[in-house]
Amino acid sequence: MHSYRIAIVGAGVAGLTQALWLQRQGHRISLFESGSEDLAHHCSHVGAGMLAPYCELSEAEAEICRWGAAALELWRQLVPTLARPVHMSCNGTLVVAHHQDRAGMHHLAERIKHAGFEPRLRWLQRSELHELEPELEGRFSTGLYLTPEGEIDPRSLLPALVETLRRDGAQLHFATRVDALAPGEIHAQGQRHAFDWVVDCRGLAASDTWPALRGVRGEILTLRSPDVQLHRPIRMMHPRYPLYIVPRPGNRFVVGATSIESDSLRPPTVRSSLELLSAAYALHPAFAEAEIVEMKTQCRPTLPDHLPAIRQQDNLLQVNGLYRHGYLLSPFLAETVATFIGEQRWPETAAVLRRSLDTVTERP
Numbered sequence: 574m575h576s577y578r579i580a581i582v583g584a585g586v587a588g589l590t591q592a593l594w595l596q597r598q599g600h601r602i603s604l605f606e607s608g609s610e611d612l613a614h615h616c617s618h619v620g621a622g623m624l625a626p627y628c629e630l631s632e633a634e635a636e637i638c639r640w641g642a643a644a645l646e647l648w649r650q651l652v653p654t655l656a657r658p659v660h661m662s663c664n665g666t667l668v669v670a671h672h673q674d675r676a677g678m679h680h681l682a683e684r685i686k687h688a689g690f691e692p693r694l695r696w697l698q699r700s701e702l703h704e705l706e707p708e709l710e711g712r713f714s715t716g717l718y719l720t721p722e723g724e725i726d727p728r729s730l731l732p733a734l735v736e737t738l739r740r741d742g743a744q745l746h747f748a749t750r751v752d753a754l755a756p757g758e759i760h761a762q763g764q765r766h767a768f769d770w771v772v773d774c775r776g777l778a779a780s781d782t783w784p785a786l787r788g789v790r791g792e793i794l795t796l797r798s799p800d801v802q803l804h805r806p807i808r809m810m811h812p813r814y815p816l817y818i819v820p821r822p823g824n825r826f827v828v829g830a831t832s833i834e835s836d837s838l839r840p841p842t843v844r845s846s847l848e849l850l851s852a853a854y855a856l857h858p859a860f861a862e863a864e865i866v867e868m869k870t871q872c873r874p875t876l877p878d879h880l881p882a883i884r885q886q887d888n889l890l891q892v893n894g895l896y897r898h899g900y901l902l903s904p905f906l907a908e909t910v911a912t913f914i915g916e917q918r919w920p921e922t923a924a925v926l927r928r929s930l931d932t933v934t935e936r937p
């Protein structure tokens with residue numbers, strides 16, 4: 574296979590995963606990122622890292638579920654090959670609901686069945702629920718158990734992707750803003766750089782050339798409690814947005830996330846914090862004594878149909894619109910683009926993802 578010189582612009586989860594996939598196909602990678610190497614500034618830093626294709630069917634299209642299921646398998650294969658350990662677990666997701674929100678749980682089960690994934694769900698009665706998560710005993714009479722689903726910790730994944738790229742010979746340019754990009758070239762720090770391919774993974778910043786992109790605000794908390802033991806992510810049905818509590822090493826629990834039609838990056842509001850904290854407390858009263866370690870806000874890069882997209886103009890590709898699914902879907906998108914560049918053909922599975930720069934209808 575031909576070895577191309579490829580520029581990746583943006584070191585979020587989309588850009589880093591894309592860079593790694595292409596590097597592993599033997600291409601020469603240069604990555605350009607305007608932020609610093611600690612990567613504490615972007616949407617991917619704040620994401621919870623839920624890998625829950627079936628749970629997402631409460632809101633998302635069946636494509637997200639199919640692509641997400643394929644991507645989960647790709648994560649499982651990729652993670653053990655990275656240059657440093659990454660926390661990832663695949664113990665399924667437990668969905669629970671308080672009495673008034675039960676309808677949402679039945680709706681989710683129906684959606685999963687309708688999409689053809691019934692074998693992935695199991696209704697649990699009180700005793701089975703207790704077996705799976707002993708500390709939730711007595712609080713919920715039924716639950717939905719979805720497998721295989723999991724979670725990956727962005728705070729260990731992103732540095733591991735950077736280290737692996739560097740170890741394997743990629744040129745990494747942090748604190749380097751790309752001022753303009755075009756098919757086969759980028760402009761940065763007053764210079765023009767030519768490449769065989771340019772892949773634009775700038776997230777929301779790409780709205781300068783892709784006006785249909787908008788931000789959907791998400792707020793998220795991290796708690797620390799030595800008094801709570803959970804073995805898998807718990808999804809709580811909520812009338813306004815899907816809520817989850819994700820256990821992480823070091824007695825940490827990620828509680829998220831709101832979903833608000835706004836591109837404001839102001840700090841989390843009192844209302845959102847109260848909703849997230851009361852969900853945690855309702856799940857397990859020992860969260861009352863937890864420490865609040867972190868409260869963050871970011872905006873998800875989102876297209877009007879809430880699906881990701883790949884746009885092509887000659888040898889410029891743009892990968893964007895990852896919305897709530899950047900962690901869930903990145904390996905699938907990376908593999909799709911790598912197949913296209915390597916074999917000069919789009920895989921069948923990519924039909925819905927592909928859009929041409931010329932034909933796409935933009936938001937006014």
Ligand SMILES: Cc1cc2nc3c(=O)[nH]c(=O)nc-3n(C[C@H](O)[C@H](O)[C@H](O)COP(=O)(O)OP(=O)(O)OC[C@H]3O[C@@H](n4cnc5c(N)ncnc54)[C@H](O)[C@@H]3O)c2cc1C
Nearest residue numbers: 583585587607617620621622623751776791898899900901
């Ligand atoms: C609260 C919250 C919770 C979430 N939870 C989950 C979850 O559980 N599971 C899941 O799958 N997804 C989740 N997501 C969604 C996920 O985080 C996003 O879909 C994903 O981070 C988007 O990644 P990205 O690489 O496209 O964009 P980004 O992470 O924003 O990365 C884009 C990068 O491009 C760089 N850049 C921009 N302009 C330039 C330029 N001109 N030159 C060079 N570099 C540039 C930026 O600095 C940035 O580093 C969540 C999101 C939020 C906000």
